[in-house]
Amino acid sequence: MRTESDIKQNSLINVSQQIPSVSADLQAGCDMSNLRSMFFVVGFLVYLISQGAAEPCFLAAKGSPTFPANFSFGVATAAYQIEGGWNADGKGPSIWDDFTHKNPDKIRDKSSGDVAADSYHRFDQDLQALKELKVDHYRFSIAWSRIYPTGDISSKNQKGIDYYNNVIDKLIANRIEPVVTMFHYDLPSEVQKIGGFANSLLVNQFVVYAIELFENYGDRVKTWITFNEPYDYCQNGYGDASYPPQVYAPGVADYLCIDNTLKAHAATYHSYKSRFAKTQGGRLGITLDSRFFFSRTNDEDIVDRGMQYGLGILAHPIFSKSGGYPDIMIMDIGANSQKEGRIRSRLPSFKNKWRDIVRGSADFLGLNYYSSRYIKRASKPNGVSPSWERDMDCDTSIDSNWLRAKSDWLYCVPEGLEGILKFIRDEYDNVEVMITENGWSDDGELIDDNRIRYLRSHLQAVLNAINDGCKISAYTHWSLIDNFEWLKGYTEKFGLYAVNMSSPNRERTAKKSAGYYKQIIESRKIPSIF
Numbered sequence: 001m002r003t004e005s006d007i008k009q010n011s012l013i014n015v016s017q018q019i020p021s022v023s024a025d026l027q028a029g030c031d032m033s034n035l036r037s038m039f040f041v042v043g044f045l046v047y048l049i050s051q052g053a054a055e056p057c058f059l060a061a062k063g064s065p066t067f068p069a070n071f072s073f074g075v076a077t078a079a080y081q082i083e084g085g086w087n088a089d090g091k092g093p094s095i096w097d098d099f100t101h102k103n104p105d106k107i108r109d110k111s112s113g114d115v116a117a118d119s120y121h122r123f124d125q126d127l128q129a130l131k132e133l134k135v136d137h138y139r140f141s142i143a144w145s146r147i148y149p150t151g152d153i154s155s156k157n158q159k160g161i162d163y164y165n166n167v168i169d170k171l172i173a174n175r176i177e178p179v180v181t182m183f184h185y186d187l188p189s190e191v192q193k194i195g196g197f198a199n200s201l202l203v204n205q206f207v208v209y210a211i212e213l214f215e216n217y218g219d220r221v222k223t224w225i226t227f228n229e230p231y232d233y234c235q236n237g238y239g240d241a242s243y244p245p246q247v248y249a250p251g252v253a254d255y256l257c258i259d260n261t262l263k264a265h266a267a268t269y270h271s272y273k274s275r276f277a278k279t280q281g282g283r284l285g286i287t288l289d290s291r292f293f294f295s296r297t298n299d300e301d302i303v304d305r306g307m308q309y310g311l312g313i314l315a316h317p318i319f320s321k322s323g324g325y326p327d328i329m330i331m332d333i334g335a336n337s338q339k340e341g342r343i344r345s346r347l348p349s350f351k352n353k354w355r356d357i358v359r360g361s362a363d364f365l366g367l368n369y370y371s372s373r374y375i376k377r378a379s380k381p382n383g384v385s386p387s388w389e390r391d392m393d394c395d396t397s398i399d400s401n402w403l404r405a406k407s408d409w410l411y412c413v414p415e416g417l418e419g420i421l422k423f424i425r426d427e428y429d430n431v432e433v434m435i436t437e438n439g440w441s442d443d444g445e446l447i448d449d450n451r452i453r454y455l456r457s458h459l460q461a462v463l464n465a466i467n468d469g470c471k472i473s474a475y476t477h478w479s480l481i482d483n484f485e486w487l488k489g490y491t492e493k494f495g496l497y498a499v500n501m502s503s504p505n506r507e508r509t510a511k512k513s514a515g516y517y518k519q520i521i522e523s524r525k526i527p528s529i530f
């Protein structure tokens with residue numbers, strides 16, 4: 001669907017593109033009619049600028065200009081992407097250590113997270129940046145193989161536990177709330193040896209690890225996130241095999257990975273609630289990522305189809321009233337599996353009580369939103385058979401007016417964030433949403449006006465959604481510092497702070513966007529000028 005603001009924005013851009021030729025006419029001669037047109041043009045330009053509509057990556061304000069007093073602003077990072085110290089103080093290897101060491105050619109600049117921004121040894125530099133920004137919270141992840149080098153309780157590593165104790169203590173001493181992700185892609189290699197997310201043993205192993213975290217940090221950590229972006233690590237790690245552990249079993253192991261993730265998440269939630277929540281008083285959720293979809297033909301069914309295959313596969317089992325996978329996926333994948341001659345669906349069915357255990361197993365939904373797409377039914381079969389793409393059976397496209405980041409998949413579409421927040425409000429009974437990631441990549445320039453545009457328009461989308469009744473408690477910008485961007489290495493930078501990668505001290509330098517974000521945090525309003 002082309003939204004009203006899309007149409008408005010496109011038509012305004014077209015008008016503004018005609019302006020240079022009008023002003024050229026004005027220079028040629030200055031009779032009265034030219035003067036009148038000059039006033040008209042200048043007036044119209046002032047109007048456009050005051051609306052901000054001539055700019056790319058812009059979203060108009062609707063309603064109150066101020067964020068609620070208890071709204072939390074923060075920034076995010078993840079262990080493998082910033083810490084370095086890959087084998088320091090007894091840490092065990094993770095699948096990303098193994099992958100980058102064995103396949104340097106798969107990383108664009110042949111780099112790894114071995115040293116990265118060296119936050120393992122330089123957390124104080126990160127803290128300095130967090131204090132400068134005046135954030136309310138800091139979302140970081142714990143490397144499972146620092147706590148349990150083999151993934152298992154038998155290998156408990158006190159030095160790894162101490163590292164995060166220090167991080168948490170220093171955050172709290174500076175009145176910054178720690179928001180802790182337990183798993184952000186870096187599975188201990190030993191857990192992978194027995195199948196990783198394709199083996200249901202993972203469920204119990206994860207719960208034991210999570211309990212270790214509650215016991216050690218739960219007195220100070222009040223916001224827990226079990227898993228980060230299961231859609232991505234399952235599809236890339238167990239579907240198309242572009243990420244470690246490179247299991248190529250599309251349409252089968254990726255669904256199994258999702259299933260075991262959901263069970264591990266729910267089992268962790270219930271053990272937190274039954275053993276820790278009363279005394280520790282914290283909350284636990286999961287971080288899901290999704291694009292929003294628009295239809296050029298206003299086809300609501302196709303938009304819904306896209307949303308169910310993207311967000312719904314993980315959100316429906318946890319946040320819907322009925323639980324279980326989205327009906328449309330159960331039907332499609334069941335029918336496709338039958339056509340393929342299978343005796344049961346490739347999409348696992350929650351057996352025994354699992355459907356009820358998973359349903360309702362979160363205090364909030366963590367949302368990572370970056371971009372959107374147009375969607376339509378596929379004109380020819382997509383991807384290989386079987387696969388998630390083939391089951392979904394849709395084509396997606398972009399609008400050529402969307403501003404693109406350094407990352408080839410990342411276009412600035414703030415109306416998509418507003419759209420997805422309203423979808424969540426309507427579909428999942430207005431569950432509380434914490435935006436746990438949202439950010440923009442570039443080459444690392446310190447004057448990063450496009451990051452500011454992205455930040456401004458996406459915070460406007462959040463504010464518009466709040467004004468429209470969505471329950472949103474937090475916004476977290478990705479990322480605090482430039483870091484290891486997975487297959488892209490250090491070639492795509494997302495930080496509000498640059499990191500000097502050629503210096504052993506890895507100095508952090510604030511970009512222009514850091515100052516802009518700080519202004520928002522201090523004033524609780526979005527400045528239109530930067």
Ligand code: NOJ
Nearest residue numbers: 078228229368437478485
């Ligand atoms: C989401 C992931 O959680 C994070 O690790 C990644 O760097 C960003 N997307 C940007 O691609």
